[in-house]
Amino acid sequence: MSHKFVLLVCLAVATVCSAAKVPVAVYYESLCPDSAKFITEQLYPALKSELRDVVEITFVPFGKSTYSTLGSDVTFMCHHGPNECYGNKVHACAIDKIQSDSYRLDSTRESLTLDFINCLMKAGKNFPDNVYPGQRCASESQVNWENIKVCANSTEGSALLRQAGDVTLKLKEPLTSVPTILFNEQFDSKVNKNAQVNFVGTLCRYVGAPQPRICADHNAASGLAKVSGLFTTLLGIWLLRYLF
Template sequence: MSHKIILLVCLAATVCSAAKVPIAIYYESLCPDSAKFITEQLHPAMKTELRDVVELTFVPFGKSQYVTQGADVTFTCHHGPNECYGNRVHACAIEHIQANSYQTEYTRESLTLDFINCLMRAGKNFPDNVYPGQRCAAENHINNWENIKTCANSTDGSQLLRKAGETTMRLKEPLTGVPTILFNEQFDKKSSDGAQVNFIGTVCKYAAAPQPRICAQHNSASGLGVSALLGSMVGLCLLRFLY
């Protein structure tokens, strides 16, 4: 009998587990506020079990602009030409980074996040004016830096950055600040601002049960104890499964 109960609980958890929370990060490669958010909030949070409930999308364009002349695309970026190059590197990395079958501890998502975090941590301080792409690739198990660099210096990189621009310009509410963080493909200023100072707590407001354990310290919903709240949600899932 106990084995049947365990099986039912497991099945109920599977049935009730929600899809990951889609989170889109609209940012710029040389923006200090973007760097602060990614290196101090996003990256540390995604090294916890929170990574299992989040689906990240990076859009490296921000307040940039572009004009097209035939097949050519010319960009003007918020923090100057170096940022335009950085944005292209980010766009190419997002497109081309792949996990290797012999490095099972890394996923495409974790490699991309670690690479972007390294680039953002470098900020505007490039020793000898050398962009840190190759160094960040070597430090973060990225084996195809040459492909990323070639992309960033070609029309492929320009087209990828243009796509990021089109995605940014399709926002229902025009971008007013960088970074801007969207949850569930919807802009909510309170959530976007909150995520920049408490990313974990903000994500936990969107994550469905069963939530990762790290949410417990951020959950104060309706004065209920977290264990009681999660227990009641699991119970509802179990009842829904049984009936």
């Protein structure tokens, strides 16, 4: 077998593996408590693990907002008020503007964006001195706040948020709850609900072999829980039958 053939096989395998990432889209709002809970408690911990290598994440910060246009002007009405409109613009601009730094080998554009969004969502709706935490989160996440701020306060931010709105409004199944999570660009109400309380377990159902260790551990834990539940049920039936 020639070295060239081995190389081609390796490249083919690498291509298949790299194409195996699961597309996950998160439709959310910047000041939505349920969005914050999902991103900070479910999504962020999962994507800081080995699962980050099997997910292609897309953030869409619009939710139940609406917009209207008058000429070149765009006016937004947001689910949690004007502050959320500004927050949504910050998120949209961050998603567009954040770039990885070549000298930071441990960070990618995706990881920096995830860190920044997680920090913003963790801040919730209450800001000390009414100061939006954009600059603080940018500093903590080591991203350029100035680029994001200029974007969010300009027509560019409005255009980016409008794009997020168009993507949301074009969903095959109209968005009825926030957050809404799509796997493989398909909406399933049961999957959406499960993902919000058990994102790792839900995601692992879509990940092909070989699965990351975290999926194997999760499957094993789920199997043990099912066996334990079955044993408890059978024990209860036995006790009812023979002791009462």
